[in-house]
Amino acid sequence: MSQRVLTTESGAPVADNQNSASAGVGGPLLIQDQHLLEKLARFNRERIPERVVHARGSGAYGHFEVTDDVTDYTHAEFLDTVGKRTEVFVRFSTVADSLGGADAVRDPRGFAVKFYTREGNYDLVGNNTPVFFIKDPIKFPDFIHSQKRDPFTGRQEPDNVWDFWANSPEATHQVTWLMGDRGIPASYRHMDGFGSHTYQWTNSAGEAFYVKYHFKTNQGIRCLSAEQAAETAGQDPTSHQTDLLQAIERGVHPSWTLHVQLMPVAEAADYRFNPFDVTKVWPHRDYPLRRVGRLVLDRNPDNVFAEVEQAAFSPNNFVPGIGPSPDKMLQGRLFAYADAQRYRLGVNHTQLAVNAPRATTAENYGRDGLMAANNQPRYAKNYEPNSYDGPVETGRPLAAPLPVSGHTGTHAAPQHTKDDDFFQAGELYRLMTEDEKKRLVANIAGGLSQVSRDDVIDKNLAHFHAADPEYGKRVAEAVRALRED
């Protein structure tokens, strides 16, 4: 086989890839050395802004197969027939650290799924936790600042992490979750995924349901203790990437079973928890899990930068039959992602192979901008309405309209009868075995005892106490013991 020729980016053969062109043998280098200039200049531009959160992640392709009929609840095309398969791309991630951070850390994990459906891409951008720390998007930048590196010390600071939680009692449920055993998954394959928010499904009769998504791992849940994680992160910072990559290369294809919880719209107003508060779950005895299908990952991307770093998921990418709920956090996210991607990747990021629709084509009147590769076919008009057979609107809303009432203004989240910041955190604590409780208390105390101010410690202890007096007492004792050491 003849050897292929190395070329410049414009395709011209390269004569020498070992020595730069110079003025004489020992002289300075020449500006006419296009190959050298191009190499150095391209190298300087290899990095793009990392994701402002969830910077470190791993991705894989696969498919979703419907196993159970859900057509009574949604007319989403990719869910309309048992046995139907839809190609997917999934990206798992850690949240707080930057691109070079370690995988085996205590942190929620992102679980973002892009379904390439025949009616457009549907992005379900969730986490491995059913709840979140806050319930209003206006707090998100402050929350993330408190968890990432301090602007003065350049380190993650226990003072900031716990100060935010001290002043955000609604975080108690998620903090309990995070500090428990599932706070450090052993790998991306061994964790569940959740849509976390409440979404809306609409069936072909126009009836609407509220829905929560649960991906249950078929590999079984496996977690790392704090000590195991510290060792793993030190030995192989890319442990979760390695595990996912190698499993798929070996032909061991991870899978998850998708279940949903469904709530008729009419039940939302009187449910004892605010169903649009992402710090709360819907107990399964209220709304049982119903199986929908199976997610399988069976192909690694060819290029991590092109397909994983440049992947763009947006909770606002819905398809007919699926829409948002009034969950305030979700509403904030409907703006944030595509905005971040226009900055991080550019306005035409939807044309990149990993982000573009695969089972249909995007046809619209959006044009131009930096790096426009697909500007629609020849003769296509760039305005609408037109008299030239251009694409037209359907007149069919993606999801059912929701009734609203009241006055505009900044409002605290509506309180339902059982809505407080602590009840569900206490329920989670009481569900744990004695060993799990011991580890939970030790993990919390390990972090909280490093906080420099007693008032910040006390505010946090009050939250655990409000969740369950025994929980609060045990954390207080463990913190005291560590601080007296």
Ligand code: HEM
């Ligand atoms: C108001 C609250 C939130 C805001 C403003 C927000 C904002 C963002 C932004 C700007 C990104 C980076 C997007 C990109 O550059 O491509 C991101 C990534 C991500 N967020 Fe959020 N987020 C919020 C809450 C949440 C919640 C509640 C979840 C999970 C239920 C979540 C899951 C994710 C995931 C999985 C990613 C990574 C997606 C990927 O793999 O590319 N976020 N978030």
